[in-house]
Amino acid sequence: MRSARGHPRPPFQEAAVADEGVRAPITMATHRITWQKVTLSCLVPAAMSKTALMFAGQGAQVVGMGKDLAEAFPDAAAWFERGNAVLGYDLAAICFIGPEAELTKTEHAQPGIFLASWICFQMLKARVPNLAFDAAAGLSLGEFTALAAAGSLTFEGALRLVRQRGRFMQEACEATRGGMAAIIGLDEPATREICAQTGVTLANLNCPGQLVISGPAEGIERACELAKGRGARRALPLAVAGAYHSPLMAEAQTKLEPELRQARLAPTTVSVICNVTARPHGEPESIRTRLLEQVTAPVRWEESMRYLLGQGFTRFIELGPGTALSGFMKRIDKTVEVLSVGNLPGLELAAAFSIS
Numbered sequence: 001m002r003s004a005r006g007h008p009r010p011p012f013q014e015a016a017v018a019d020e021g022v023r024a025p026i027t028m029a030t031h032r033i034t035w036q037k038v039t040l041s042c043l044v045p046a047a048m049s050k051t052a053l054m055f056a057g058q059g060a061q062v063v064g065m066g067k068d069l070a071e072a073f074p075d076a077a078a079w080f081e082r083g084n085a086v087l088g089y090d091l092a093a094i095c096f097i098g099p100e101a102e103l104t105k106t107e108h109a110q111p112g113i114f115l116a117s118w119i120c121f122q123m124l125k126a127r128v129p130n131l132a133f134d135a136a137a138g139l140s141l142g143e144f145t146a147l148a149a150a151g152s153l154t155f156e157g158a159l160r161l162v163r164q165r166g167r168f169m170q171e172a173c174e175a176t177r178g179g180m181a182a183i184i185g186l187d188e189p190a191t192r193e194i195c196a197q198t199g200v201t202l203a204n205l206n207c208p209g210q211l212v213i214s215g216p217a218e219g220i221e222r223a224c225e226l227a228k229g230r231g232a233r234r235a236l237p238l239a240v241a242g243a244y245h246s247p248l249m250a251e252a253q254t255k256l257e258p259e260l261r262q263a264r265l266a267p268t269t270v271s272v273i274c275n276v277t278a279r280p281h282g283e284p285e286s287i288r289t290r291l292l293e294q295v296t297a298p299v300r301w302e303e304s305m306r307y308l309l310g311q312g313f314t315r316f317i318e319l320g321p322g323t324a325l326s327g328f329m330k331r332i333d334k335t336v337e338v339l340s341v342g343n344l345p346g347l348e349l350a351a352a353f354s355i356s
Contacts, residue, residue: 049315049337050134052308054329055117055146056320056342057139057299058244061109063098065321066116068344069123070096076119083115086156087163091115106173106241110141110166111159117145117320118155120341124319127351133317135280135308137273139204139325140245140299141165143291150268152287157263164259168252169295170241175251178243179220183211185233194230198223203245204299207331212238214246245298253295260288278303305332317341317350 069076070092080092094103095112102108117138125131138146141162148158180203183191188202191211195201200215200223213223220243224235242248265284272281274290278300281287305328308316315337318325323340330338341347 050311050313051132051315051317052135052137052313053121053133053146053149054316054318054325055121055136055138055142055149056113056318056322056325057142058106058109058113059240060320060322060324061095061103061113062321063096063100063103065095065112065342066092066119067096069119069347072344073123073126075126076123079119079122080115082155083111083159086159087111105166106170107163107166110169111163113141113320114145114159114162116342117142118148118158120319120347121145121149123347124317124341124350127347133270135271135273135311135313137304137308138275139301140275140294142320143272143275143294145320146272147265147268147281147287150270150272152265152268152272152281152284153263161259161263165252165256165295168255169244169249171255172249172252173242176242176248177217178215178246178248179217180212180214180238180240180243181220181224182234182236182238183213183224183227183232184236185209186211186227186230186235190230191227194223194226197226200243201246202298203243205302206299207302207305207328209331210328214243215248216243245294245296247296249296253292256295257292260292263288273304273307275299275301275304278307301328302332305329309333309336315339 136146144158147153198219200213200219203214204212227235276297318340321342326338326340
């Protein structure tokens with residue numbers, strides 16, 4: 001694999017967010033923390049660091065995402081316009097002004113987060129022409145953004161796929177009665193035992209002490225009761241539309257299969273870590289298979305990050321709304337540098353410190 005080097009181009013987080021995972025209060029991630037992390041992240045010369053990009057997943061959406069970038073940079077505004085043209089409707093308006101109920105619909109949240117994250121990536125490359133990265137990863141839908149950043153998917157192709165993925169998952173939610181819950185402070189073996197007893201599954205393995213379960217609503221309720229009895233600090237049902245990353249998404253998986261089969265994929269220019277295997281993706285046909293499996297499989301985020309740490313990565317740049325992935329990384333390894341670029345202040349700080 002070769003390093004990807006950025007250059008200026010013309011236009012163009014399910015507590016923590018896991019794609020279809022937990023929401024921001026659990027990680028206590030805020031824009032204030034973003035500023036702190038940016039300040040700390042640039043003290044080590046780039047030559048001593050291997051850099052990985054991290055792309056946000058569903059749940060990171062917030063009304064206003066990308067708006068400050070679009071107002072500050074004509075190229076960012078042009079990317080939003082290009083996204084609107086690809087999809088055939090005004091997704092930018094939903095991102096900028098909502099309403100929140102519309103933005104949080106899976107069919108809008110997924111392409112919206114992809115678009116906002118992609119624009120953060122493009123603006124960072126424009127502001128830091130020597131930006132180099134050696135790997136990318138994204139949490140569930142963020143994996144599509146990571147693949148686009150690594151050249152496997154085109155912008156247009158990835159945006160269309162996540163739009164369809166979001167629609168199909170929304171339809172699966174409406175056809176089933178499912179839910180999700182965050183299990184805080186209980187280890188994986190104990191959580192797996194509870195899943196087996198209640199007919200639910202692990203959906204997101206985010207970081208130490210934070211797991212997300214998914215499945216039938218009645219099973220989630222029972223699992224939360226058992227988790228509290230086993231000593232979990234918290235077992236919180238999540239305000240999500242359905243049981244993402246569980247067998248209840250099988251209908252969405254079936255519908256997505258022909259879309260992925262028709263999609264054009266190229267070999268990645270850098271390693272992109274697969275949510276399903278927690279290892280780098282292989283050739284395009286393998287990528288296609290893994291993206292399909294991902295719809296019903298658990299997201300092995302902590303294991304993915306530990307793989308990168310084992311490969312010598314010491315700098316992680318989160319791109320997109322929210323700072324949940326940065327929060328996860330701080331729980332996985334407090335010694336690494338973490339930078340969040342999800343808005344104009346984060347971008348300006350990154351540019352000021354000349355990350356490259």
